[in-house]
Amino acid sequence: MKKSEGFFYKAFRLYYDGFRSMTLGRTLWAVILVKLFIIFFILKLFFFPNFLKQNAPKGEEAEYVSGQMIERAAKP
Numbered sequence: 001m002k003k004s005e006g007f008f009y010k011a012f013r014l015y016y017d018g019f020r021s022m023t024l025g026r027t028l029w030a031v032i033l034v035k036l037f038i039i040f041f042i043l044k045l046f047f048f049p050n051f052l053k054q055n056a057p058k059g060e061e062a063e064y065v066s067g068q069m070i071e072r073a074a075k076p
Contacts, residue, residue, distance in 0.1 A: 052064065052065070
């Protein structure tokens with residue numbers, strides 16, 4: 001190994017060599033990526049609608065949010 005190799009190069013080589021020699025790990029990474037896709041894309045589409053788009057007039061989202069914050073802070 002050369003003395004001039006930096007930290008990032010060494011870290012890259014470590015992960016590159018590790019992933020290259022994996023067998024079961026590739027399947028596990030595929031499962032992890034599919035689960036992340038489901039969590040962040042599918043669930044967001046169906047369970048977390050864009051609340052501001054539905055309730056605030058276009059271009060006045062900041063005013064809507066500040067109005068709601070003031071209104072909720074004033075309630076006892």
